[in-house]
Amino acid sequence: MSTSTFEALELRGVGRTFGGHEALKGLDLTVRRGEFIALLGPSGCGKSTALNCIAGLLPLTHGEIVAGDRRVDTLPPEKRGFGMVFQSYALFPHLTVERNVAFGLQMQGVPRHEQKQRVKDAIAMVKLEEHATKLPGQLSGGQQQRVAIARAIVLEPSLVLMDEPLSNLDAKLRLDMRAEIRRLHQSLGLTTIYVTHDQEEALSMADRLVVLRDGRTQQIGTPAELYDHPANWHVADFMGYRNLLDGTVTQIAGDTATVNLGSFELHGHVAGPLAASARVRVAIRPDDVVVTASAADAIDGNAIKATPSVVEYHGREFSVTALTDDGLRLNVKAATAPVQGEPATFTVRAERALVFPEELA
Ligand SMILES: Nc1ncnc2c1ncn2[C@@H]1O[C@H](COP(=O)(O)OP(=O)(O)O)[C@@H](O)[C@H]1O
Ligand SMILES: [Mg+2]
Numbered sequence: 001m002s003t004s005t006f007e008a009l010e011l012r013g014v015g016r017t018f019g020g021h022e023a024l025k026g027l028d029l030t031v032r033r034g035e036f037i038a039l040l041g042p043s044g045c046g047k048s049t050a051l052n053c054i055a056g057l058l059p060l061t062h063g064e065i066v067a068g069d070r071r072v073d074t075l076p077p078e079k080r081g082f083g084m085v086f087q088s089y090a091l092f093p094h095l096t097v098e099r100n101v102a103f104g105l106q107m108q109g110v111p112r113h114e115q116k117q118r119v120k121d122a123i124a125m126v127k128l129e130e131h132a133t134k135l136p137g138q139l140s141g142g143q144q145q146r147v148a149i150a151r152a153i154v155l156e157p158s159l160v161l162m163d164e165p166l167s168n169l170d171a172k173l174r175l176d177m178r179a180e181i182r183r184l185h186q187s188l189g190l191t192t193i194y195v196t197h198d199q200e201e202a203l204s205m206a207d208r209l210v211v212l213r214d215g216r217t218q219q220i221g222t223p224a225e226l227y228d229h230p231a232n233w234h235v236a237d238f239m240g241y242r243n244l245l246d247g248t249v250t251q252i253a254g255d256t257a258t259v260n261l262g263s264f265e266l267h268g269h270v271a272g273p274l275a276a277s278a279r280v281r282v283a284i285r286p287d288d289v290v291v292t293a294s295a296a297d298a299i300d301g302n303a304i305k306a307t308p309s310v311v312e313y314h315g316r317e318f319s320v321t322a323l324t325d326d327g328l329r330l331n332v333k334a335a336t337a338p339v340q341g342e343p344a345t346f347t348v349r350a351e352r353a354l355v356f357p358e359e360l361a
Helices: 047-055 097-107 112-125 141-153 171-187 199-205 223-228 233-238
Strands: 008-018 021-032 036-040 062-067 082-086 159-163 192-196 208-213 216-221 243-253 256-260 265-270 279-284 289-292 304-314 317-323 329-334 344-348 354-357
Touching: 008 047, 021 047, 021 062, 021 208, 021 216, 036 047, 036 199, 047 082, 047 159, 047 192, 082 141, 097 112, 097 141, 112 141, 141 171, 171 192, 171 199, 192 199, 199 223, 208 223, 208 233, 216 223, 216 233, 233 243, 233 279, 233 354, 243 265, 256 279, 289 329
Parallel strands: 036 192, 036 208, 082 159, 159 192, 265 354
Antiparallel strands: 008 021, 008 062, 208 216, 243 256, 243 279, 256 265, 279 354, 289 344, 304 317, 304 344, 317 329
16 A cells, blocks of 8 residues: 555755755765654754755755655655655644545545545554544644644655654653654654754654754764764764863874863864864763862873852752863763862863864865
8 A cells, every 4th residue: 555665765965055055965865764864953954955855845956866766856746655744734724633634545546445444543543533523723732743743654655754843842742752753653664754953852763863064964873873973073062062172283192182272181082184283172071071089080181170160950960060260161960069169170081082173074
């Protein structure tokens, strides 16, 4: 019953310009059947452009898209067999839940009895049985988004495209729906491309992530790959490396760089092409910074003197903001709270202080 399936959907150099502006540039990506891919990046980086190009809502200006051995970027949206879920739900307000979900099947001319069963199954899948005869206006935002999802999956699409589907929901519901979407993806064996600007959402849901910036692919990888080995400081920033410290390389020995950060030096891991005396950005995650008793105990010779200015209790740990003498701000997660206002020494393993060239490619 399913529309054409494929083992892999290949995006080859997919690009889209608006006027002279390159909203998406040379996206190369192979989506394997059954994969959950997240397109991640800040507002305006080209996520929706990429998704709309795949959906067929926007013509490409560069590249091609191939499903199996079939070129699909030349097909109109309805011939691609993809399902779409938007941030705005885009439901028909005058149709009941059932009839919203049935709409695509009617368009496809699916026989009535089969329509009925598939609509029922899809509605059960998103747990809306009790609401099947209501109008969208009688439902909460979360329920409306479930209708939109049911409407997409009822068509058994070979690929589901979701554009920030949870952005209009409150925080608690977003968490529930994340799990829900992931569950549907797995139990129905869907192939999903999911757009979000929320790195936590992307990391928790996706098998692989594509990080975009200004229309350009920054990195493609699993959550663990991106988290542990971000390709540049921009990706690191997105992956929760909340300390981005600007400095100058003074020495490089193997894969360890020594960086002058003004009032102190750090040894860090060379994480990109570095020249001697290059301007660099050192990326460190708050949980990789540790309070140490004295400079003598500093790991890898990395001692940072700083004074805690904010100490917040966060359940299991403390979130600490500390300032160095020359005003650098350090974000730290600590198991025990340092004393506010009292100078302390912080340290970080050289391996976990990633040294990136300041300039992005
Ligand atoms: N229809 C359009 N006409 C002109 N510019 C557009 C259009 N759609 C998107 N853009 C531009 O392309 C860039 C990427 O937009 P978009 O893909 O919507 O970003 P995102 O979804 O990541 O927020 C932005 O600079 C945006 O202004
Ligand atoms: Mg968008």
